[in-house]
Each structure stands twice: as structure tokens, then as C-alpha cells.
Amino acid sequence: MTIQESGAARPAGRPRSEKAEKAIIEATLDLIAEGMGVSELSIEAIASRAGVGKTTIYRRWSNKEDLVVDALSTLKAPLPPLSGTSVRDDLITLLEAMRTESGHQRGRCVMNIAMSEADRHPRLMERFVKRAIEPRRLALREVIERGVATGELRPDLDVAMGMAILSGTMMWHTKWGPAGDLPADLPERIVDAALAGMAP
């Protein structure tokens, strides 16, 4: 289990440890983005790029998989706070988090590479999905279910399909949309288009 997963407090008296940790995470993401991929990545290469010794890495992560799961998870924005009042507003907030992320060129590149290697590293990807993707899916599901309960959405709505429409339409734009930042009003436009079929 990694430090982040355990949520344990950092040992006192290591003022440089956070800086080193950040350098190690950045080195990991840089090397993946530059085409080394997850398979070829090594603790040696990461240590060299980060300017730290291998033991500094092993003090924090017991193996490459733990480190990569942590590094990939930093690419996902934390779950945004939701108002809990308007379902439309909360859906826009959730899609806006996806839009912001997609504007980060390196992050997009690293995620594409990692996904392309998913078949070769199923356990790593499973852990990443569990840590970074599932909490968002759950948040999206809860907002949609709330909408069904309050009557803002159709009582017979297929919740899983509604999730796929919202996430998938946003994902389509991050994949096929114009390079650079996606338009600021995109989350709102997607939500309104999707709600046209989901409202009572």
C-alpha cells in the first residue's frame, strides 16, 4: 500500500520528502509521455530523471506499479464540490472537471499511453480505475439518481445509459475535438443536449 492510499501522516523530520516525491512523480509522467511507456519504465530511469537515489524512491513506493498508480492519479482533478441543489448545475460541474483536465497536453498524452498499455498491465489499470475513475463515476451516478428521485429526470431513466451519454459525449470531444482548450460552454451544451432526452 502506498503512502497516499494508506492516508498515513508523513513521518516528521523529513522536510525535503515532499519535494522529492513531487520530482519523482513528475519524472515518472515525463518519461511515460516521452514514449518510454509503462512497460519500459524503470526505477533506475525515474531516479536518474528525478535526480534522486533509487532508495529515495523505494522508501516511498515498494515497486513500479505503486508509483505509476500514484503518478497517473495525480492527473485526475479531485472531485469538485457539488451544490447538491440543481441536478443540471452539478452535471455541468462534473463535466467541467473533465474539460479542464483535457486541456493539459501532457496529461492527455500520458493517459492515452497508459490506456494503450492497459492489456499488458491489467492489475495496474484496475487499481488506477478504482482509485481515480470510480469515485467520479459514483458521483455522476449519485447526481443522476438524485434527479430521478426529485423528478428533475424521467422516472424510467436508464441511469447507466445516462452516465454513458454524459461521459461519452465529453470524452468524444476530448478525443476528436479541436486541439487546445475545449470551449468553456461545452459542458453546459452537452448537459442540455443530454437532458433533452432525460427530462420527464
Add this chain to the structure above:
Amino acid sequence: MTIQESGAARPAGRPRSEKAEKAIIEATLDLIAEGMGVSELSIEAIASRAGVGKTTIYRRWSNKEDLVVDALSTLKAPLPPLSGTSVRDDLITLLEAMRTESGHQRGRCVMNIAMSEADRHPRLMERFVKRAIEPRRLALREVIERGVATGELRPDLDVAMGMAILSGTMMWHTKWGPAGDLPADLPERIVDAALAGMAP
């Protein structure tokens, strides 16, 4: 320009040429799928895997990019024939082609890898998109525009958003859906969910 792009007839008197071409395409896709990726791929490696000489490859493709564009394009099913009567039926037919493709494990893997390298090979990806993706987008756009014209779809429909919803929701399932074949009724369910918001 490659043979396939020019559409020129094959020279007579080369009975083995089609077999060699197929072996070369398969070798290219296998090597990409096994993790060589597009960048590291070489004509030498492809020739060796296909069991042909390098000149056999250069007789058909003048460079690696031409060959990779052809190889990737074989992963995309040809455009299915559309009835041209019911918009709903034609949309289901178009999504069914996406579903069938996604059931091919190697093809999915190769496409993921190629997309992850898109930034490093922009011209190659641009040619691939133009050849294999744009005809489908055009077909989808035409069906939706026909629906608007006939009144099967809302007169004020945002056609581009409708395309993104249909393709994106299907794409979401190919990316995050359960491993193995996607359910046979998925295209119909997606189309009906999307049409709920697109019908007049």
C-alpha cells in the same frame, strides 16, 4: 500515394502479390500490438516478421507511413449499406459497425496504441482519420441531417452535438464496457436513448 489510395488495378502476372500484401499488413499490425508502436516500427522488422524481402514491401509502399496508414485502415469495417428509409434503423446500422469492430481485441489494442502516438505522428494520423474516420462521420452526419429534413428529428437539432452523443456513447462503452463482445442490443439502446432527446 499507395495502391489502395490510388485505386489502380494491380499489375497482372503477380499471383502471389495479394498474399504478400496481406502478410505485410498483418505483420505491421502484430508488431504494433506487441508494443513496438509506430515509432519503433521499421521496414526491416516488418519484412522479417512477414517473411518477405524489404524490396517486396518497397514495391508496394514507398515508406513506413504509407504502410501504417493502410494497415490501420484495414481495422475499420467498410461503411455498411444504409436503408435510407428509417433514420433510427440507419443510426443503429452505423453504431453496429462500431460495435463489431470493438470486438476485435487486436484491432482495439492497435488503435489505442496508434492514438497514443498521434502527437508524435500528426501527419500519419491525419491521413488515417481522413481515410478511415471521415467517411463514417460524413455518413452519420448525412443520416442525422436527413432526419432533420424529414421531420424524424427536431428541426432545431444541433447536428454536431447529435453526432458526438451517438458516437461518444458508443465509444464510452468500447472503452469502459465489460471486456469481450458488447451486447448485441447495445446500438439499438444507445440510439433510442439518444433519439429521446433528438426527436421533435
